[in-house]
Amino acid sequence: SQQGEEDPQALSIQEGENATMNCSYKTSINNLQWYRQNSGRGLVHLILIRSNEREKHSGRLRVTLDTSKKSSSLLITASRAADTASYFCATPHSGGYQKVTFGTGTKLQVIP
Amino acid sequence: NAGVTQTPKFQVLKTGQSMTLQCAQDMNHNSMYWYRQDPGMGLRLIYYSASEGTTDKGEVPNGYNVSRLNKREFSLRLESAAPSQTSVYFCASSGRRLLQETPRQWEQFFGPGTRLTVL
Numbered sequence: 001s002q003q004g005e006e007d008p009q010a011l012s013i014q015e016g017e018n019a020t021m022n023c024s025y026k027t028s029i030n031n032l033q034w035y036r037q038n039s040g041r042g043l044v045h046l047i048l049i050r051s052n053e054r055e056k057h058s059g060r061l062r063v064t065l066d067t068s069k070k071s072s073s074l075l076i077t078a079s080r081a082a083d084t085a086s087y088f089c090a091t092p093h094s095g096g097y098q099k100v101t102f103g104t105g106t107k108l109q110v111i112p
Numbered sequence: 113n114a115g116v117t118q119t120p121k122f123q124v125l126k127t128g129q130s131m132t133l134q135c136a137q138d139m140n141h142n143s144m145y146w147y148r149q150d151p152g153m154g155l156r157l158i159y160y161s162a163s164e165g166t167t168d169k170g171e172v173p174n175g176y177n178v179s180r181l182n183k184r185e186f187s188l189r190l191e192s193a194a195p196s197q198t199s200v201y202f203c204a205s206s207g208r209r210l211l212q213e214t215p216r217q218w219e220q221f222f223g224p225g226t227r228l229t230v231l
Contacts (some may be wrong), residue, residue: 001118007161013211030214031158031217033219035220040225041224041225042116042204042222042223042224042225043155043202043204043220043222045219045220045221048217048219050217051158062122088155093157098143098160098162098218099157099160099170100220101157102147102154103153103154104153104154105151105154110117
């Protein structure tokens with residue numbers, strides 16, 4: 001079963017706007033990762049946030065983690081057409097320390 | 113460095129045929145994974161290998177077998193393909209970059225995927 005669930009499933013915005021996508025998970029975690037997948041390609045790691053961190057930045061990406069609500073958000077500021085992709089959160093698998101479970105993803109379309 | 117490579121990129125099989133998907137990584141990672149991705153389902157783990165010589169089942173292992181040939185290579189075999197195995201298959205690897213990292217913090221590096229159709 002999926003540990004992480006992204007919301008919304010799909011998002012369409014104009015270039016220059018900000019995009020926010022959310023991830024909710026079920027069990028306690030010690031870190032959460034976000035990945036991007038361009039159409040027809042493999043996933044690429046974007047950022048990892050640890051359970052003792054509330055916010056983390058990487059370029060135009062801002063990730064927050066609220067362990068009390070079991071949720072995380074990914075904000076992409078000043079979006080570009082090249083940000084068009086699917087975004088997945090990933091949490092450690094409850095059954096094994098080296099595995100992660102991916103959510104179902106948010107499909108982002110940035111319109112030029 | 114090529115990262116994670118997968119072959120073939122595309123494959124069409126008839127029901128009952130067998131095939132092996134190949135994966136190799138050149139990052140000296142201990143852990144390797146096979147996922148399948150279906151529309152609306154995200155990625156689901158088929159099998160993984162925590163280190164050379166070990167393999168373990170993931171979420172959807174039925175109908176598949178794997179071999180961790182050496183540290184670099186991890187293959188996925190479909191013995192008797194079924195239409196339900198039509199999917200995009202991804203191989204990934206992960207490994208410790210920093211001494212203080214625990215395995216749960218390792219990022220995964222993905223191959224480009226194999227698009228498999230079973231008729």
